[in-house]
Amino acid sequence: MKVRAGIFAAFAVLTMICIFILSSQTLYESNNFSNRLTNAIVNLLEPDLHGENAEKAKEKAENEAGEAEKSVEASAAEGEKLPEEILNRAESSYGEEVVDKLIIPKKRWLGIHPLRFSSMVRKAAHFILFMLLGLFFCLALSSFLSKHNVFTFLISLAFCALYAGIDEFHQLFVEGRGAEFLDVLIDVAGALLGILIATLIYYLRSKIKKRKEKKI
DSSP: OHHHHHHHHHHHHHHHHHHHHHHTSOHHHHHHHHHHHHHHHHHHHOTTSSOTTHHHHHHHHHHHTHHHHHHHHHHHHTTOOOHHHHHHHHHHHHOHHHHHTTTOSSSOBTTBOHHHHHHHHHHHHHHHHHHHHHHHHHHHHHHHHTOOSHHHHHHHHHHHHHHHHHHHHHHTTSTTOOOOHHHHHHHHHHHHHHHHHHHHHHHHHHHHHHHHHHHO
16 A cells, blocks of 8 residues: 555655646747647547648748737746736737737637637646645555545645645746736646546545445
8 A cells, every 4th residue: 555655645646746847838838838739639639620731831830820828928038927818918919810820820710719728728627737736745645544435535636726825926026927826727627537537546546445345
């Protein structure tokens, strides 16, 4: 059990490192990362979105949107925290059509502007990472104590909530970033889901164990 606890603890630490790295990115770096991730998701769901000349279309779009990209970077450097603020500033100066080409050569995807969708992707990434943190930490604690009960559940949730708060506080010292209570709630919700998954795993394991004991 101790070996298993060590493995889960190692995964929990790795997850915490990933969260710290993402939170250490400046606003511009964070936007670029989420934009690339958004493109990957869209290309996975809609592989024919760009057609055969995707690379040429991308180069053309980047050239046409050069000035708008500089505006977005300037907005980030000035400390504008919300993607909507950056989007609106660029759109007012260069128009929606040019700004759209910065990320995905399509005006809307699922009715959402690409830049705003990338913001949702970024929050979803944090939700998933905290879900993994809640899962691994709860599994590690339960394996170390050789039991899973209300105590391990609450300790796991409290730890993840504390780390979520520290993570948001840390972003106050990152260029262009800031702390939002909503983000803490999203992170805690992700952690809660992970802990519930761990609880379900232990519940199913106990059921299987009891059935085996009855057969014996």
